[in-house]
Amino acid sequence: MAEGPVPVLLVTGFLGAGKTTVVNHILAEAGGRRIAAVVNDFGAINIDAELIAGASDGVISLANGCICCTLEGDLLRTLANILRRDPRPEAIVIETSGVADPADIVRNLLDPVILREAPLETVLCVVDATAPPAALEDPLLLAQLRMADVVALSKTDLADAAGQQRVREAVARQRPSAIVVEAPQGQVPLPVVLPDDPTRPPVPRDPGRRRPHADRFETLSWTADAALSLPRLQAAIGRLSPRLARAKGVFEAAGQPGRPFLFQLAAGRATLAPMKPPSGPGPAGLPRARIVFIAEIGRLSTAEIGAALEECIVPT
Numbered sequence: 223m224a225e226g227p228v229p230v231l232l233v234t235g236f237l238g239a240g241k242t243t244v245v246n247h248i249l250a251e252a253g254g255r256r257i258a259a260v261v262n263d264f265g266a267i268n269i270d271a272e273l274i275a276g277a278s279d280g281v282i283s284l285a286n287g288c289i290c291c292t293l294e295g296d297l298l299r300t301l302a303n304i305l306r307r308d309p310r311p312e313a314i315v316i317e318t319s320g321v322a323d324p325a326d327i328v329r330n331l332l333d334p335v336i337l338r339e340a341p342l343e344t345v346l347c348v349v350d351a352t353a354p355p356a357a358l359e360d361p362l363l364l365a366q367l368r369m370a371d372v373v374a375l376s377k378t379d380l381a382d383a384a385g386q387q388r389v390r391e392a393v394a395r396q397r398p399s400a401i402v403v404e405a406p407q408g409q410v411p412l413p414v415v416l417p418d419d420p421t422r423p424p425v426p427r428d429p430g431r432r433r434p435h436a437d438r439f440e441t442l443s444w445t446a447d448a449a450l451s452l453p454r455l456q457a458a459i460g461r462l463s464p465r466l467a468r469a470k471g472v473f474e475a476a477g478q479p480g481r482p483f484l485f486q487l488a489a490g491r492a493t494l495a496p497m498k499p500p501s502g503p504g505p506a507g508l509p510r511a512r513i514v515f516i517a518e519i520g521r522l523s524t525a526e527i528g529a530a531l532e533e534c535i536v537p538t
């Protein structure tokens with residue numbers, strides 16, 4: 223069978239911007255195209271891989287590190303393995319962690335062998351349309367925007383017109399060449415991010431000089447093989463949230479066995495919802511509660527998180 227190049231879509235964006243939601247939309251709308259997804263969660267537990275459903279060609283999870291620095295070798299090995307699959311996928315989507323500087327990943331993807339076999343087609347940056355002015359100046363977001371070919375404005379359903387305009391102006395200042403699309407609930411137009419012609423020569427790119435990856439965030443994971451009290455968990459998260467950059471987790475609520483809840487904290491907004499049942503077999507052997515917290519280094523300790531969450535356990 224013909225072994226043509228497999229275009230790569232790199233999805234970047236700040237912590238909680240809506241990257242997983244966009245990737246889920248792309249996979250759901252793939253219309254029979256074989257799309258392999260590589261998902262990188264900074265935390266030790268890869269919640270994103272659990273949330274990505276409907277991938278026609280499997281989801282590969284790279285957790286406990288960031289593919290722009292500690293896991294860069296793992297990314298290249300993963301891509302090589304994907305390219306050896308028979309049949310080959312028709313596209314590869316890589317979701318970076320929210321702490322990643324995509325310049326480093328782009329630099330790795332420009333390796334001549336990878337570029338020939340899996341050319342980087344599009345860098346998509348997901349930007350929260352409700353981001354306040356200070357968040358639009360964040361150096362990490364600016365680094366992510368600097369690499370973007372396409373910017374997807376997420377959460378436009380929550381943003382007022384003035385706020386959305388402010389975000390558009392910030393994007394235009396940092397990356398005037400980027401195509402900007404609205405993507406409420408992840409609905410990015412597929413032809414913009416995954417064009418139909420994989421034989422197109424890749425866009426020439428300059429990731430710039432290598433910048434040291436400043437360690438700014440740390441991740442703390444908490445698990446328990448027990449059900450949690452919903453009101454106590456909400457109270458605990460309320461107390462921790464001013465010091466959190468992001469949190470997400472899956473847990474079983476007391477009195478509601480076999481019906482996992484998904485908890486999300488992004489941009490200071492917390493949501494709690496019953497999880498969609500997995501389309502295939504669910505994750506086996508995982509603790510019933512698994513929550514990942516991301517905070518700026520030194521703002522929260524494992525002991526503080528442990529103490530807050532142990533209180534939420536409902537003894538059986």
Ligand SMILES: Nc1nc2c(ncn2[C@@H]2O[C@H](COP(=O)(O)OP(=O)(O)OP(=O)(O)O)[C@@H](O)[C@H]2O)c(=O)[nH]1
Nearest residue numbers: 237238239240241242243320376377406407486488
């Ligand atoms: N209302 C609304 N919520 C959204 C939208 N896009 C994402 N969300 C919510 O925002 C939260 C974060 O979304 P994710 O897709 O997990 O964000 P992410 O960028 O993958 O997060 P990290 O990988 O942890 O950095 C979740 O609660 C989503 O349901 C949107 O367009 N509208």
